[in-house]
Amino acid sequence: MKTKIFIIILFAGLFITGCGEETTNIDIINDSAGAVMSLDYRDFDQAASQMIQSLLGSGRLKKSDNGRYVIATGRIKNDTMQRIDTDQLMVKIERELTNSGQAVFTAAVGPGSDQTLLETRELRESDEFDSDTTAAKRTLIAPELTIAGKIIQRNVPMAKNKQQVEYYFQLELSEVKTGLSFWQDEVLVGKRGSNQSVPW
Amino acid sequence: MKKLSTMLIVTMFLLFGCGKEQKQDSRVKIQEGVASDTLGSNIITKPLAHIYSAITGERIEFTNAATRRNSADILELQVEFYNRSYNTERFQYRIEWVDANGFTINSKTNVWLNTSVAGKSNGVITAFAPNASAVDFKMNTRDQE
Structure with missing residues (x-):
């Protein structure tokens, strides 16, 4: 009887501890894992890469005086069922456009503006700070362009318990002075899979 | 009789090749079901042509890669390729850009x-x-999972 109990406990122990999935780091350079129904980092990489290339390839960021455009990042609306920080997309785009030498981004305006930037400018009124080290008035550079957009999700039911999920990444670059659209593009990431997998 | 028909099929393959394309503008590729029948798309010979293509492992052939600078002085790359197989081929590519050094x-x-x-x-x-x-590029490809 004791032996039986011992064997049962031993097997139970093996099942509980031995069948757990091993944790591994993702190889983000050569990730060969299958697609997922939700948006993952590969989708953001793909969308950002295509958007950057579209914008740089359009030649719209080339200034006649070889200067750089000052761009403010506007609102990127998350119109999906997922909790997304849209910086996952915009940080890549801002980084690449800055590195391209054709644009700089202002942190002074926009929904993601750096509040500390504005707070530090108020220090000029304080007697505690050396006035030579505080920022003077009228030194901030106003943006010439704004970039805004949205990410849309559309679920399409299919036959045989399948579903199609479409994610649209849309971005638009507009000129502040005229309000005219400078550049616009859309990247579609589509997925098909079981309707049991919930894309959120 | 069986030998004769086998020889006939083999001869047809040797003479006309698999999926031989019709004479047309090389810039226009017409798929099966759209173009007139060839040995590769005819309802009788099509399976043989497809089998031949699969056995010989016909897939993607990169035909040309060209670069130019656009109006913003950005290097633009265009890589052309041709799918020799009868099936839709899906793959992934990654382009890395190289500076003057x-x-x-x-x-x-x-x-x-x-x-x-x-x-x-x-x-x-x-x-x-x-x-x-x-100033230059490197491109890698891999099978799409």
Whole structure:
């Protein structure tokens, strides 16, 4: 009887501890894992890469005086069922456009503006700070362009318990002075899979 | 009789090749079901042509890669390829840009991207360098999971 109990406990122990999935780091350079129904980092990489290339390839960021455009990042609306920080997309785009030498981004305006930037400018009124080290008035550079957009999700039911999920990444670059659209593009990431997998 | 029919099929293959394309403008590729029948698309010989294509492992053939600078001094790449098989081929590619010193430019655009091309069709990949310092490129491909 004791032996039986011992064997049962031993097997139970093996099942509980031995069948757990091993944790591994993702190889983000050569990730060969299958697609997922939700948006993952590969989708953001793909969308950002295509958007950057579209914008740089359009030649719209080339200034006649070889200067750089000052761009403010506007609102990127998350119109999906997922909790997304849209910086996952915009940080890549801002980084690449800055590195391209054709644009700089202002942190002074926009929904993601750096509040500390504005707070530090108020220090000029304080007697505690050396006035030579505080920022003077009228030194901030106003943006010439704004970039805004949205990410849309559309679920399409299919036959045989399948579903199609479409994610649209849309971005638009507009000129502040005229309000005219400078550049616009859309990247579609589509997925098909079981309707049991919930894309959120 | 059986020998004769086998010889006939083999001779047809040798004479006309598999999936031989009709004389037309090389820029236009017409798929099965659209173009007139060839030995590769005829309802009787089609399975043999497809089997031949599969056995010989026909897939993507890269035919040309060209670069030019756009109006913003950004290097633009166009890679042309042709799908020799009868099936739609899906694959991934990653382009890395190289500066004048031979160093790879670190960029968020250096990621695996998906593409596909229908059977017996032309495909094209276009890409733009992340900045004006790029003078050349390297491209890798892998099977799409």
